Amino acid sequence: MTTRGTGPANDPEPSTPAGSGRGSRVLGNRAVLVSSVSTVAFFAAVALVVALAPGSGLVAERFFSPFHLWQSLRGTPGEPSVLGAFLLNVYIFAISEVLILVFALVIAVVRGIPGPAFFPFRVVAIVYTDVFRGVPLILVLYIIGFGVPGLGIAYFSYLSDVTYGIIALVLVYSAYVAEVYRAGIESVHESQNAAARSLGLSRFQSLRFVVLPQAIRRVIPPLLNDFIGLQKDTALVSVLGSIEAARAAQIYGASQFNYASYVVAALLFVLITIPLARFTDRLIARDKRRRQAGGLA
Amino acid sequence: MTDAPALILENIRKSFGENEVLKGIDLTVAPHEVVCLIGASGSGKSTLLRCTNLVEPLDSGRVVVEGEEITAAGVDADRVRRRIGIVYQSFNLFPHMTVLRNVTLAPREALKMDRKTADEMAISLLQRFGLAGRRDEYPDRLSGGQQQRVAIVRALAMRPSIMLLDEVTSALDPELVAEVLSVIRELAHEGMTMLIATHEMGFARDIADRVCFLEDGRILEQGPPERIFSSPENPRTARFLRRIIEAGRL
Numbered sequence: 001m002t003t004r005g006t007g008p009a010n011d012p013e014p015s016t017p018a019g020s021g022r023g024s025r026v027l028g029n030r031a032v033l034v035s036s037v038s039t040v041a042f043f044a045a046v047a048l049v050v051a052l053a054p055g056s057g058l059v060a061e062r063f064f065s066p067f068h069l070w071q072s073l074r075g076t077p078g079e080p081s082v083l084g085a086f087l088l089n090v091y092i093f094a095i096s097e098v099l100i101l102v103f104a105l106v107i108a109v110v111r112g113i114p115g116p117a118f119f120p121f122r123v124v125a126i127v128y129t130d131v132f133r134g135v136p137l138i139l140v141l142y143i144i145g146f147g148v149p150g151l152g153i154a155y156f157s158y159l160s161d162v163t164y165g166i167i168a169l170v171l172v173y174s175a176y177v178a179e180v181y182r183a184g185i186e187s188v189h190e191s192q193n194a195a196a197r198s199l200g201l202s203r204f205q206s207l208r209f210v211v212l213p214q215a216i217r218r219v220i221p222p223l224l225n226d227f228i229g230l231q232k233d234t235a236l237v238s239v240l241g242s243i244e245a246a247r248a249a250q251i252y253g254a255s256q257f258n259y260a261s262y263v264v265a266a267l268l269f270v271l272i273t274i275p276l277a278r279f280t281d282r283l284i285a286r287d288k289r290r291r292q293a294g295g296l297a
Numbered sequence: 298m299t300d301a302p303a304l305i306l307e308n309i310r311k312s313f314g315e316n317e318v319l320k321g322i323d324l325t326v327a328p329h330e331v332v333c334l335i336g337a338s339g340s341g342k343s344t345l346l347r348c349t350n351l352v353e354p355l356d357s358g359r360v361v362v363e364g365e366e367i368t369a370a371g372v373d374a375d376r377v378r379r380r381i382g383i384v385y386q387s388f389n390l391f392p393h394m395t396v397l398r399n400v401t402l403a404p405r406e407a408l409k410m411d412r413k414t415a416d417e418m419a420i421s422l423l424q425r426f427g428l429a430g431r432r433d434e435y436p437d438r439l440s441g442g443q444q445q446r447v448a449i450v451r452a453l454a455m456r457p458s459i460m461l462l463d464e465v466t467s468a469l470d471p472e473l474v475a476e477v478l479s480v481i482r483e484l485a486h487e488g489m490t491m492l493i494a495t496h497e498m499g500f501a502r503d504i505a506d507r508v509c510f511l512e513d514g515r516i517l518e519q520g521p522p523e524r525i526f527s528s529p530e531n532p533r534t535a536r537f538l539r540r541i542i543e544a545g546r547l
Contacts, residue, residue: 195389198352199403199455200379209402213393 065260072252072261082261085248086268089234092162092244096169096234097227103170104177109207111178112185125178132175137168138236144168145240165237173230180222184215217287224280228273235269245269301364303328303459303490304349309358311341311348318344320514322358326459329488333501333522336511337537342494343386345511346461349492350381363458379407382452383461386468388444390436390451396423397432400451408455415454422450426480442473446480459490466497498541502526510534 050056075081110118111125132140145164149157188211196206238247245265252261304326311319318341326332334342347353349360351367351374360368367377391399400419404410410418423429426446436444445465452460462481466474478500485491485504495501501508502522509519510531518531529535 191385191387191389192391194352195385195391196403197375198350198378198381198383198385199451200375200377200407201403202375202407205406209406210391214391217393 062259063263065258068256068258068260069264072249072256072258073264075248079252079255080243080248082245082248082252082264083268085243086245086265088162088242088244089231089269090272092166092169092234092237093227093231096166096173096230099166099170100173100177100230104174105181105212107174107178108181108185111182129175129178132172133179135172137172137233138239140172141165141168141236141239144171161240161242162237165234165240165242169230169233169237173226173233176226177223180219180226181215183222184219185211187218188214220280220283224276227276231273231276232269301328302326302361303330303363304492305359305361306345306349307359307361309345309348309360310356311344311353312356318514319348322511322514322516324509324516326490326492328490330506331485331489331491331493331504333505333508334492334494334511335496335498335501335508335537340511341514342511343463346383346463346492346494349461350378350383352378352383375407379403379455380458381461382455382457382459384445384448384452384463384465386464388436388441388448388468390444390448392436395433395435396428396439396447399436399447400454403451404454419450419454422453423447426450440473441469442476445469445473445477449477449480449484453484459492460484462491462493462495464494464496466495466500496546498526498538498546510537512537 050059053059072079073081073083075084107125107128110121111129113121141164144167145161148159148164151157192210192214193206196210197203201209235244235246238244243251245268246262249259249261249265253259302325304324306322306324309319309322310317322341322345324332334345336342344353348355348358351360355368358368359366362377362380366372367374391402394402397416397419400422401410401412401415404415404418405412420429420432423432426449428443428446428450431439431443431447436447439447445468449465465481466477469477474497478497481491481493481500482504493501493505505522507519508522508525509516510525510529510533511517512533518525518529518534525534526538529538
């Protein structure tokens with residue numbers, strides 16, 4: 001153990017008084033000027049290249065026509081609204097995320113239980129993560145979405161396409177997220193567990209109150225990353241026949257011969273990931289501030 | 298119960314791989330007795346303490362706490378650890394919890410104490426050790442000395458019948474050592490049974506009822522501190538103490 005001195009109280013970020021983190025990152029006047037000029041110049045150059053491209057007029061009409069942007073967003077009597085269809089993506093995402101968070105945690109914990117009696121459980125957890133991280137999501141979607149109904153089992157073979165889509169997403173993403181959790185659990189030093197057990201807490205209590213809270217805090221950024229991937233991959237559920245945003249955009253494009261609908265769908269996906277990213281930043285900042293300021297937050 | 302020794306260690310053996318760290322330790326601690334373990338790093342002091350509360354599983358030997366053999370088959374180790382407080386060199390406070398929560402976690406979860414009772418008990422303990430103003434802080438806002446005192450309070454909150462202290466001042470800056478030692482002195486005056494592994498020889502001489510010198514996984518010599526420190530019988534104890542004196546640590 002390298003612990004020496006008075007512990008972390010004296011060393012982190014010497015010049016940053018608690019709570020002033022935002023001010024310290026403000027750029028000087030000259031730096032602001034330079035960054036503004038270079039930003040404008042860069043985007044002007046990009047715009048110029050696009051505008052001068054031989055097909056730019058066609059692209060502007062096919063992809064950025066204000067009329068079609070608006071109409072595909074709203075939908076028409078003949079074509080589904082991309083926005084309305086996007087709600088299905090949000091629904092799939094919201095349900096899947098909760099299930100993944102729970103299921104992946106179970107997998108990660110099971111994989112970490114020591115002792116010979118739990119050997120078969122550990123094997124199941126390992127095989128599960130290996131298989132579902134290895135198989136492409138689209139194949140899992142086909143196998144679940146077309147395979148399970150084919151089995152003709154009561155109830156399970158008569159679920160909706162969306163439900164099969166959610167099951168496939170949960171199976172695949174839980175394998176990734178379980179590994180993220182496991183990395184977090186292993187990053188918590190064994191002495192924390194030893195301290196908890198020494199106080200008479202059981203293995204489970206130590207995990208629940210001491211190890212997991214620290215582990216999960218540390219893996220919030222990579223978890224977010226996986227969830228942004230999940231939001232995008234909800235579009236793949238369309239292969240089972242559900243009309244979500246990407247599929248709705250495709251329908252619109254195919255009947256109107258205009259692809260503004262794809263731009264609309266893309267913007268919707270981007271828009272929903274931004275709040276998630278900012279939310280995570282805030283969680284991390286809050287946690288850091290609270291630990292440095294001592295319970296004031 | 299009061300007549301039974303607080304702790305009996307019988308022929309404790311422990312190896313890490315090929316390396317035999319404890320080679321048959323026998324030690325009996327009477328109620329209210331303070332026993333200091335001294336010896337060079339690697340002599341087995343820390344391992345002995347960790348084996349005593351079964352955080353480190355023994356290879357062989359018996360541990361008896363207040364007449365109950367806790368190494369017997371079928372004894373619930375979690376229940377046993379509640380009666381044995383241990384404080385580590387590196388504090389090991391829970392960084393994601395306030396001081397108060399650090400102290401109340403085990404009483405509430407392991408002893409099922411209700412929140413109000415646990416909070417009151419913890420606050421009065423923190424007050425006694427001059428930490429009342431720190432109860433809502435997170436550990437990384439405290440000095441090393443304060444962190445170690447919180448770790449001691451956290452162990453005391455379980456009302457242990459014996460405390461094991463594992464070089465609790467070794468990770469502290471010199472100016473912070475005194476505040477932690479004074480806490481331990483206070484515990485000794487109150488009659489807490491303690492088994493203390495330490496490099497602070499002056500402290501051991503003051504506080505111990507008995508000093509045990511460990512070398513190479515064995516207790517080579519034990520006795521009252523006056524005798525061990527002034528006229529050790531074993532030449533290896535003498536050599537160890539001579540080196541300590543040369544280093545200016547006694």
